[in-house]
Amino acid sequence: MAGIRGVLLLSIFAVVVAGVLSYERPPPRKNLFIPRRRLLSSSPEQQVHISLVGVNKMRVSWITDGDAPSTVEYGTSPRKYKFSATGTTTSYRYLLYKSGQIHDVIIGPLKPSTVYYYRCSQDSSREFNFKTPPSQFPIKFAVVGDLGQTEWTNSTLQHIGQSNYDLMLLPGDLSYADFWQPLWDSFGRIIEPLASQRPWMVTEGNHEIEKIPLLHSTPFTAYNARWRMPFEESSSTSNLYYSFEVAGVHVIMLGSYTDFDPNSDQYKWLLSDLAKIDRKRTPWIVGNIHAPWYNSNTAHQGESESDDMKKFMEELLYKARVDIVFAGHVHAYERFTRVYKGKEDNCGPIHITVGGGGNREGLAMNYIDPKPEISLFREASFGHGQLEVVNKTHALFTWHRNQDGVAVVSDSVWLKSLSSDHACKV
Numbered sequence: 001m002a003g004i005r006g007v008l009l010l011s012i013f014a015v016v017v018a019g020v021l022s023y024e025r026p027p028p029r030k031n032l033f034i035p036r037r038r039l040l041s042s043s044p045e046q047q048v049h050i051s052l053v054g055v056n057k058m059r060v061s062w063i064t065d066g067d068a069p070s071t072v073e074y075g076t077s078p079r080k081y082k083f084s085a086t087g088t089t090t091s092y093r094y095l096l097y098k099s100g101q102i103h104d105v106i107i108g109p110l111k112p113s114t115v116y117y118y119r120c121s122q123d124s125s126r127e128f129n130f131k132t133p134p135s136q137f138p139i140k141f142a143v144v145g146d147l148g149q150t151e152w153t154n155s156t157l158q159h160i161g162q163s164n165y166d167l168m169l170l171p172g173d174l175s176y177a178d179f180w181q182p183l184w185d186s187f188g189r190i191i192e193p194l195a196s197q198r199p200w201m202v203t204e205g206n207h208e209i210e211k212i213p214l215l216h217s218t219p220f221t222a223y224n225a226r227w228r229m230p231f232e233e234s235s236s237t238s239n240l241y242y243s244f245e246v247a248g249v250h251v252i253m254l255g256s257y258t259d260f261d262p263n264s265d266q267y268k269w270l271l272s273d274l275a276k277i278d279r280k281r282t283p284w285i286v287g288n289i290h291a292p293w294y295n296s297n298t299a300h301q302g303e304s305e306s307d308d309m310k311k312f313m314e315e316l317l318y319k320a321r322v323d324i325v326f327a328g329h330v331h332a333y334e335r336f337t338r339v340y341k342g343k344e345d346n347c348g349p350i351h352i353t354v355g356g357g358g359n360r361e362g363l364a365m366n367y368i369d370p371k372p373e374i375s376l377f378r379e380a381s382f383g384h385g386q387l388e389v390v391n392k393t394h395a396l397f398t399w400h401r402n403q404d405g406v407a408v409v410s411d412s413v414w415l416k417s418l419s420s421d422h423a424c425k426v
């Protein structure tokens, strides 16, 4: 009897240990396609999402199948809209596809940390609401790249939705439409519950290019039409790179798939943008790129967007004392130490890859062995990151792995801002 009990206890112990210590890498899950809303309801507006414009304004974007007013009515109480704003409508063609009417309306000035209720195109059947970011610390960012639209994406979005985040940073590869434009619409519907409630700030990845020689020679057609970011406000001339400030953080969204050499507009813009930063007003600087500059996964090694962009721009970010650089592209999680020119450097940024949003291509499972010393944590899993900037000196970064339906924190690190480190004073 004692023997049986012993075996039983041992088995239970083995199962518990296996559950804690090992983590079986999940395969990709199937793609989702969310049909047009008019099949589900009579509301004209769909794919509602919002993004910051300056410190106290918000852009509301949505799509209607037919003509509809480009109007947002809003206020701080449900169904009571004290304010109204009208914006612009565009559309685009891509091969045989013609988009719906894409509406862009800038509203504000808005108060910080305040819930606003709003409706689009004067449709009284659907009311949305969003919360504006705080004007000072603390602030919480959700960070995820390579989102796609699979069941894993849904899982990631569910976890982000539970996180009480203030603002989304998405360093590239959004819909994985890959030339099939209805998938952009489907992506817009999948993310609407979250993206209509908190600002989503994005930059482009390779899946946004969608250029076809001879047939469609203009790159980023869908991306630029559907995801207009506030580039003019930071004196950028392109929707593909820009910066913004929120609650003491200067956020730089760089473009890995447009020119970045020292003669390029992006390079010159970055130089002038970094020169304008006032570390008293924004003690933290967070950069975002799509193709990682540091990566010890076997996926995406040797690409120009990683190696050449790093060669040209790393010094600029280093000298400006950028705190963190987030990247996507590699479908896995990896965190490096503070680094510059391949070596540990206490005044360099921490590079973090968060490319495991849940896209249909699956995980990048293989790593270079042995692990480089500058790589502190690497894990092939889907999930998302959270950066909680607590005050001007300290921030907490956590990686939330999708373990089936549950978000498990498998990596976390406290960061000290470089602006508070006297050894890194510029």
Ligand SMILES: [Fe+2]
Pocket: 146, 172, 173, 205, 206, 207, 290, 328, 329, 330
């Ligand atoms: Fe990518």
